[in-house]
Amino acid sequence: MQTNNRSVEEVFNNIPSVDTSLVQQMIEKELQRFDHKIIVLDDDPTGVQTVHGVSVYTDWSLESIDRGFKEDHPMFFILTNSRGFTAAETTKAHQEIGANIVEAAMRNNRKFTIISRGDSTLRGHYPLETEVLKDTVEAKSDMQFDGEIILPFFKEGGRFTIDNVHYVQYGTELVPAGETEFAKDRTFGYSRSHLGEWAEEKSNGQYSAKHMTYISLESLRSMNIDMIENQLLSVENFNKVIVNAVDYIDVQLFTIALIRAIHKGKHFMFRSAAALTKVIGGISDRSLLTRAEMMSDGTDHGGLVIIGSHVQKTTEQFEELKKSNAVEFVEFNVHLVLEPDQFENELNRVVETTNKWILEGKNVAVYTKRERLDLGEDRKEDELKLSVQISDAVTSIVKRLEVRPAYIIAKGGITSSDIGTNGLEVKRATVAGQIRPGIPVWTTGNESKFPGISYVIFPGNVGTKTDLREVVEMLSAK
Template structure:
């Protein structure tokens, strides 16, 4: 049941609006990572996971060449975009196996110690426990690692997601809503029935782990017991135990992160299944202001050209944001009719129509929104629904690849959409994370190898932002351009 925001805000989430995100403890975390040269490897199941960090790199290939490239600098954080949330369990298993095998080889060559963070959705969607289990198995077989536990940390403050009393909540207006009462819990592939994380673990493991098998680190442990109490809880873990971490602000996470590094010093090994906020904390990454409009505009583009926004996500939040955009700002919307894309006899004609309209619009200086029809077409099975999503996303990629000019700006809305546009549409192999356009909205700078070189790419998650967040970003760009 939803509960009033005010009472829980005062009781549990005190000081959340005044927290110091560049706390002395965060600086100690950064210093410790540099002293030990311990690398944090984040396997990101869609490209939105970089939404809290800046000035670190993401690679989209896990071939040894690119792993060496990514690990050879002095940064302690490296993202590897796996996009596994859009794949079947079989493909997901294979991808994780390949990455960890190559990672073991390359870090061995470079003499680098590392930890693996499986970054996933802050609304509990994704291949859990599969990805954690596969990573553990390969590390045990190839390196002899004994994983003490895996920390489950879905808290994502930029997206107003908090965990306390072992239950995960989303802020909606002045209500704290358990995440199982939201639309995200009804996901056709990754749905779930409870926001109480020990019970969620039992549900997702199909009873292989009971709720009572789950260790928890409470808000009280963190705020009253501090680093020592959290360290004590971590040292008690064994046999890859699930460890639920409660957190309502970055100060909570910084205490947990410092305790994790101290536990690693004592020889413990952990895996992590987390949302984006934890990476910022354990990576020792400080705060940076939101990017200004000039940092989101392609310097390689003719400024007379229009910008491009690709909308693939079908969440209600996305539809509301899209509706607000076209109501408040002059953009040209071009609909892709999904029923035609899923019909082999109509697909090619529909694709040609959209590509022609898009090129014409960008050249005319129109900021253009390519969007899939809002009616969700559901199949009878999870596997077919995943194939539908892949077909639709592949179509969006073909539309982006059809461009003969560089748009003034590029934004993609939705996890699968933004990943496929990045890896297949823009052909990104390595990108620098510039920062955020708004809370939880990362901006990448494409590399020399990309199809469109040195272009800022705004990655907008499907489940992030208020109704007017897209509008605010585009309005900021319009103001710079004098529109």
């Protein structure tokens, strides 16, 4: 069933407003009595798009998870990077994560909530990840999950759920997610924009859209918290709860009802984008980061930008960056991955050029060849394996840097994850905030290759056409 595009202005003008100060008081009261440790599993590093002052761990060892439980902050993130995994790899990882969370929770005598943070354009290993987590936690503890909350709203990226249909904003129009380029993803594609039908499609019919629970904008905006709570109290058998939202106020109102239902004994798994984590984690608003906050050591070296993502928005932003006089460009011909010797020579050339220019005080943008490597429809797993080889090579550019850049920007979720964990060897980072809406910045830990460097995680599918160029020029200003 095709859903029509909708005008942003028309949709938003017809949604009733609510008393935000009253809602703020209500959510603060509920959060004060919510004593769960919130663990967010991030399938790429962009899930910290809405938070600040929160730890991100880049492994899921019992030691790291135990450290997260011991922190004062109610929430911490674990970067899984599982969007770059095969199904078998993500199954193994989530079994380990689930077991270690249960063990750490027992050690610290804490209740917990797991949020599987997925892409706001609905790509990723769903429902595999949340099913594995559910099965593992239930097997290792006495917890039984009643339902799964699906909440992909992400305001900063223009992702809204209205009448149970998930939309992606393009300019002044809302386009149903199933009709965007994201739905055509070779690994994680889908056809449905109605979230109930999407969940039915992704579960191969195991869960029926008509039997799911839907939290409407009407009930949220009428502040009918009791009704929403009762909806949640009636969910069972791991059925799906679809949450409509067009602004943070909707997530706040839903969270009030959610916490009340949890206090009455309900257990939920979550598949959400980045908005829910900000609300349930009690994260305050903060202004965008300034150059002065990010550039602390007065280096004469240039900065480094690495562009790995191939989505349309990245390509537009890259074309805009090319107009800047502040950057030198190095193309990395990753198609040579099919010729190992040539690929190694090409990588050496890129590394040498990048080192030389950064030392000379030039800002360098390394970009992978813009055409996708296409092996054919029946070789998706082979393509994924080659993409891992390519990602390893891109990561090694950072690993082999001999000079500390003034800053590092990585464009694309999987690219930024690999550079953070393997290139920069980060074990734990702190989210400093955002440099643009939806574009987070890590401050790297003492154990990393470049301690305390500002690492900008620039999602492939977020930002205006000029954001990448403007961010680079802001950080490059002497």
